[in-house]
Amino acid sequence: MKFTAKRIVVSGAVAGVAVVAAGATVIATAADPVSPEVVSAVPAEAGHENEGKYTTGDYVLDVHELDDDGEGLTTAIGPHTSYYSKTLHGTGNRQHTVVKFSAGVDGPVFFTYPVPAPGRVVDCVASGTEAAPQVRCETRLPAG
Template sequence: MKFTAKRVAVSGAVAGVAVVAVGATVIATAADPVSPEVVSAVPADAGHGDEGKYTTGDYVLNVHELDDDGDGITTAIGPHTMYYSKTLHGSGNRKATVVKFSAGPDSDASIVFSYPVPAPGRVVDCTASGTETAPQVRCETKPAR
């Protein structure tokens, strides 16, 4: 293949656009640390109305249900446990807007995943996997039963 100035310029332009697109995605992700809502048509588990559901993997998972001011409730859930939160949509005059997760026995550990609290009538179902040093949390929003 013969390289010409035109081919080199076009290749460089295409590479430049790709770098800018990747950079914009990284910047947008860093600017908005709350993961986008993933919606499922499958209803929540029967008997758990407006409760959030959290399932842990091989490590302690800290669930932080927080309001706009960063105040709220933190619950440490042991390994291989399923926990239903009755406070997902608030308790008293405090209404949670985001659920944040950290891994390990230290409740002040770095946040590894954040997810928006769904509107009333919908619940969040989150599952942790991976390891304590490389945790993975996936959440989806489901209609309440």
């Protein structure tokens, strides 16, 4: 292969773009971004105000309700189960600000969602597999 100035410049530019793209991926992953809140027009189920509802798929789902310091509660929910959390908005003087999800016992966090304002609930449904988990959350207004 004959090296020309044009080939060297093009090869260098392609390599530079690859390095920048890889760096952006690492930064985005390390930042652990919180997914945007999705507000649903469907009201919460009556009798479950201020609660979180988590429905699991084919795997154990760890739900971490945490405050700004990363402190809070973790609940492991078995496959094909719906769980209502009465601690969504925190306990005592600890106010939870985020819900993080991991698949399997002690798996890495794969999805993060903001805790809605008091009086609102969050309804999250897990799908996929433990190897490729997915969660979809919606903030719902109080019933009635």
